[in-house]
Amino acid sequence: MGQILLITGATGLVGKALVKQCLADGHTVHYLSTRKSKILQQSNYKGFYWNPQDQTIDLACFEGVEVVFNLAGASIAQRWSNAAKTSILSSRTDALALLYSSIETHKFPVKQIISASAIGIYPDSKTRYYDEKFQGTDASFLRTVVKSWEGSLKLFPPLGIKTTALRIGIVLDTHEGALPKIMQPIKKYFGAALGSGDQWQSWIHIDDLVRLFMFVLEYKLEGVYNAVAPNPVQQTELTKLIAKILQRPLLLPNVPEFVLRLTLGEMCAIALESQRVCATKIQDAGFKFNYIELEPALEDLIP
Ligand SMILES: NC(=O)c1ccc[n+]([C@@H]2O[C@H](COP(=O)([O-])OP(=O)(O)OC[C@H]3O[C@@H](n4cnc5c(N)ncnc54)[C@H](OP(=O)(O)O)[C@@H]3O)[C@@H](O)[C@H]2O)c1
Secondary structure (H helix, E strand, O other): OOOEEEEEOOOOHHHHHHHHHHHHOOOEEEEEEOOHHHOOEOOOEEEEEEEHHHOEEOHHHHOOEEEEEEOOOOOOOOOOOHHHHHHHHHHHHHHHHHHHHHHHHHOOOOOEEEEEEEHHHOOOOOOOOEOOOOOOOOOOHHHHHHHHHHHHHOOOHHHOOEEEEEEEOEEEOOOOOHHHHHHHHHHOOOOOOEOOOOOEEOEEEHHHHHHHHHHHHHHOOOEEEEEOOOOOEEHHHHHHHHHHHHOOOOOOOOEOHHHHHHHHHHHHHHHHOOOOEOOHHHHHOOOOOOOOOHHHHHHHHOO
């Protein structure tokens, strides 16, 4: 039977696809947006304004809601100036703090928060194979952000609310996110692998990610799950496969690390860090990926 689901970050890459699936499955979507221009009022898709930074929220969004999907957060794909870093971190912790204080103060009967998290919680390593039990960390910006983000989820269980954190890998989508950015230079004949090219990239097809969120909803899964396909690849392989599908040669040597550092600044970590992440826990819970290998995923996504 259809439920009323509250979604934050519903207007983003993952959010739009998730909304589409929720509506197709007969649910009603309430969503919170920081952009007034994005707020629509339709019978099964209702937008509400919030601003986590100044802790304002339209409390009507909670009406009839038992499950919240939390995807909100300022994009990490921007130059990491001090102001951007503050916004990347605080947009995520403030969003959860605002949901918490609203639910706590008004005793809204929310039962579960299913939140995005990220594989950036795992330290850069070319040799480790990360599962959810891994506890190590370092002081890097990405680790700090994701630790604090997941840390904010700990507010909810004392209210009797279940929490789920999905540590999302690189989301592959035709129109937004990493894939079109990687495809662009390859299409124009100046594609090349990044850095050493042997860094591990743990990816997931957007359709599988949406199915995974819906699986967690259906089976009320709690705790931390990696949201990555079972077969991460190294950067060179990703670049080569995209070039193969686009029928373009790779003529240039790898883009050296220092060039990426100079052009992207500190955010080059997104392209250069290596995280080989394991999907076994969600598979053991019964989830079946449609896209286990990268090549069919790319064939599906690249027009
Ligand atoms: N895409 C990936 O490869 C990937 C990988 C790992 C983790 N994730 C995480 O998964 C979540 C969804 O990813 P996505 O790719 O869909 O992100 P996205 O396209 O950047 O969308 C995120 C949404 O968050 C909201 N937002 C932006 N700035 C905000 C702020 N300062 N305060 C509150 N909300 C703000 C926006 O919605 P409104 O403008 O409507 O408020 C935006 O549509 C993100 O938190 C992201 O970090 C994504």
